[in-house]
Amino acid sequence: MTVTRVLVLIDDTLSMAGIHPETNRSYLDTAKIIASDFLDALADSRFDVHIVAQTRDGNPSRHGTRHVLCRATLFLDSDIDPPRRRFNRDWLQMKKEIDNISMSTDRSCNLDAIIKASRLLAGNDDEQPGHLVCLTDGNVFYPRKEFPKMLNKLTCMPATLHILTLGPLQKLEPATSLAQVVEKTIANGKRASLKRVEAQEVDTAARKLFVDEFAPMTTKLVLGKLSSEMVLHPRPPGVLDQNNAMSVVGFIPIKHLSGPPIDSNHQIIPEAINQEEPHLVILLIHALLQPQKIDRKLALVKIGDRFGLIQAHEKDDAHKWLTFSLFYPGDMPLPWMGSFDSMVFADSSAKQDYPLVDDFAKRRSYSTPTIVWSKDNWIIADLQKAHRTAKKLPDKQAAFYKEVNRISRACCVYSNDSVLEGLIWDDK
DSSP: OOOEEEEEOOOOOOOSBOOOTTOOOOOHHHOOOOOOOOHHHHSSSEEEEEEEEEEEEEETTTTTOOHHHHHHHHEEOOOOOOSOOOOOHHHHHHHHHTTTTTOOSOOOOOHHHHHHHHHHHHTTTTTEEEEEEEESSSOEEEEEEEHHHHHHHGGGEEEEEEEEOSSOOOOOGGGSHHHHHHHHHHHHHHHHEEEEEEGGGGGHHHHHHHHHTOOEEEEEEEETTTEEEEEESOTTTOOOOOTOEEEEEEEEEEGTSSSSSSSSSEEEOOSSSSSSSSSSSHHHHHHHHHOGGGEEEEEEEEEEEEEEEEEEEEEETTTEEEEEEOOOOSSSSSGOOGGGGOOOOOTTTTTTOSSSGGGGGOOOTTTTTTTTSSHHHHHHHHHHHHHHHHHHTTTTTTHHHHHHHHHHHHHHHHHHOOOHHHHHHHHH
């Protein structure tokens, strides 16, 4: 089951009481409108959404703060039974709690709340990276000397960070700005963005955020000359162009992968235009689910400039589905398999068996190392063979010269002439 975890963080510090010069509304009221519209966008989506809102009080110290967190979990509405659903769909209660958010009376720091909220999204390895949506006016009240320490705490950010500023960005010093927070998060390998919501974009900001980051992606699955419409849920990160078709470039045995690093996981849903025509997703499910589990393979695909894997799963005969695992950016996401752009066909003459084995042990040459004498008993076996052929001279002259030359090459490789000299004296 593909689950997208979303957490909405609303800044309720004293600076949010300011009035927007163009809308004549406070920044907090604007944040409430965007949060409510965002919940409507989740509810109107084609996926079953379960949402819970709650208020969390921070430490009432000098830098403590109180924020309202709206946690949303998107479960895929399919035949697959989702895990325990502990979230409700009481939209009226949710919106009521958002409307009841009150202003705090301190100038506390919202960075503390971002870090605390991100910890709520820390899940296990089987869960999707969560999304943290922060609505703020852009002010960061934090001592300049302590700001670097706060940035270091962002190294453990387990979620994708989306910061929406509702007013003009303040002229803050470079060391104390939200841009530094975004740059630090990106430098640590996570995705983050900082967007400014203009006055005329308040009514559409939530819908645009949902479409760009959370809405399912409709695209095409292409295999040779076959193609079919499909839906990816959730939307792959970094792939915003829906014109990028997912092309199958080959098939790889499962035993060759051994736990590849995965950026994100997604579920593939067939989008049938004509119900009577066979769908490529169904064909691929049955092709990958071979009776012999030992020989099962994965489909290597490319979407945009990134690569990934398609794997088939089955719960029983009636529940079968495809999942898409997206690799990290780059043409070598799996270093032990080389560059995917340089891969060849399986029947190519340049094919090398996997795992890659250097055949230098089969080639005897001065320019390549040898393992013929890597063990003591192998040296004894070569010398005994040379002695046996020497006793049958001159009938075995060709075989004797062959063994002597082999021992001579090994002596040159290991820079040990004493073995060859000892062989000559023994033969005499």
